[in-house]
Amino acid sequence: MDERLGVKEFEEVLRAKEAHSRALVLESIGDIPDAEIRPPDNVLFVRRLNSVTEDEDLYTIFSRFGTVKSAEIIRDHKTGKSYCYGFVEFENKKACEQAYYKMDNALIDDQRIQVDFSQSVAKLSSQYRPKEQMREPRAKRKKLKE
DSSP states (O other), rough: OOOTTTHHHHHHHHHHHHHHHHHHHHHHEEEEEEEEEEOOOOOOEEEOOOOOOOOHHHHHGGGGGGGGEEEEEEEEETTOOOEEEEEEEEESHHHHHHHHHHHHHHHHHHHOOEEEOOOOOOGGGHSSSSSSSSOOOOHHHHHHOO
């Protein structure tokens, strides 16, 4: 243990190094495009949505906090059925933070929603991967197997 660091500082350095090591492993196996990538700070993850809630509803509800760039509910690609969670992207971080503090545990369509800052980097991955490494669509992969 370094004599210049206190116990808390040493633990913090240790945690940071461990997180970086894990990120490097995830990068090497292809789960994340880059170990240094960070999730955007202007996107909220919204879960426990009612299955009747639509993208437009999220957009309208969250736009009172600032300019909403996009509001998307994640759905089954075959049936179109809602998975009851989605993402709201704001123009800036301040609006995102206000929405986070005001909307967590809010009632939307008779359902108490939960709001958190997004940890997803899926939208950013296309910026980091060369086109040759992008995954082929599922249907195309299925044909190649046959």
